[in-house]
Amino acid sequence: MEHFVFTHNVKVAIVLLYAFVFLLFGIVKIAQIATKKDLDNIWIRVKSFFFICLFFTAAFCFNKIVAFLFLMLISYLSLKEFFSLIPTRKTDRKVLWWAYLSIPASYYIVYIQWATLFYLFIPLYMFILISVRMVMSSNTEGFLKNLAVIQYGLMTTVYALGYLGMIAVVPMQYNPKGGCLGLLFYILVLTVANDFIQMFCGKALGKHKIIPKVSPNKTWEGFIGGVIGTTILSVVMAYFLTPFTLLQSVFGGAVLAIFGFFGDVTMSAIKRDLGVKDTSTLIPGHGGILDRLDSLLFTAPLFFHYFAYLNSIVFARG
Template sequence: MPDWITQLSLPMPLQWGLGGVVVILIIATLTIALLAHRKPEKNWTELKLRVRTWWWIVAFFSLALLGNKTLAMLVFGLVSFLALKEFLTLSSTREADHVVLFWAYLTIPLQYYWIHITWYGMFIIFIPVYVYLFLPMRMVLIGETKGFLRAASSLQWAVMLTVFCISHLPALLILPETVGKGDIGTGAMLLFFVVALTQSNDVAQYLWGKSTGRRKVAPKVSPNKTLGGLLGGAATTTLIAWLIGPYLTPMSPLHCALAGLLIGITGFIGDIVISAVKRDIGVKDSGSLLPGHGGILDRLDSLTYTAPLFFHFVRYLYF
């Protein structure tokens, strides 16, 4: 039987996790349909679009969990490509640097190839060392110095966030394989854990901020972010991690709680960092790729921080 078919037999905790997400989406879909029927005078379009987009996101994400390693790399490689394209569309790239953009996009297949062949050493230094040094050098050879510093730093920062940071998500899939402690099922559960916790943290921070938030954390960057939202969201995420972590990860309950706290705090930081980028550019949403959500960066903002930090947290402790 082909490997990709045998890999469709997911660990039971992961089956329950995905099943729970599907149930939540079904409830949300039926609730919005009921509200629209009872109160047709209100505009429910945005909520409908958000839930519909979540169905597509969950289906797309499931491909990385249900398929083989190659399919997972293709899925996340496409995510990095779309995110990098969106970032570069927003940022200040010079016309003279269009040739250099080819090399920036080339980092995507190379970065995911290192993950695919489980070459951890190259995966972890390729972008922070080689790409960071190469891109400015290639820009210098063009001979245009006006706006060089802003253009170079924007390009480096774009590749760092959208390729290097996001690539830590599929790296979780092969993490057990790199050290011979577990299989792709273990990695898939780690991947589900960090993504589910990050998205839950976003929701919890929003709800806590709306109900108890008074003191603004960074009013000039993101006026809706409050201290109550940060603390309440981090506490909720910590509790959820403590409850479900022992079933989805090899971590102890204490380490699961610490991972939840890490995700809660750094998810907030990732959110406001991307908000600062959008504020600097002067846009509310990073794009319109995801109806009801905005751009792909609006959905990945928290993961740009939680993914690499959780990866190294669990790798240091257990792999």
């Protein structure tokens, strides 16, 4: 059974993360006592965040198979949430099953490190397969729209999230400081931190709205604050967890912050289009799993390809 390598730096990083979460708990508790305001909402959010951290750490502690089952579960819950949000046709029930079945297939391909097939599996082969199965139901009413929506669901929840799996199979030799867990830690924490810093800066300084029609809470101040804050954090974390040079980590951090923002507002636009506030109530205080993962849908693939480009990664099966 293949296990993940926890390097010294990764262990320290995880301990620091938990220290930070407990610090948050402390701050909220003290603020609650000092201001006598009802901060239960924030308390629930921090608590949910703590459990998210716990689940992730636990999943990667055992072995590779457990970690991949965990990633598959995340993809499954996201896809289910997506299908529950959109209107679907009765004739597409079997098509939806094919879509669900692409999750184990896709993660198996990642697991055996057949990178080139993974790059093509959802965008090309599932694209063909879904069309074939849908044609067989011979219902042309709303055909193109439903085809496109199902393919979009697969692209976001299976393909984009599948890149977490791709990062998890990066061979140790490309990142001696942190291994694949260092890379995963870097991308996950940076994406979540970006959301947090953007929200924080937006609440504290926000005046000029960027795209009020899509997301009224997003401001230029929050966005720029997010880019600066995330870039600084990126430089610090990259030094300990990745092989990036200073320039590479600055560029990487800025790109992740910008596209994390776009992932966030894209999901907002989709929700606005569908007329819902949250994608579900799965994570108390945060909304649905897609609400939480929205930025990651863009940052995970981008980060992987950035890293693969800089290090000319070659996988076991090409």
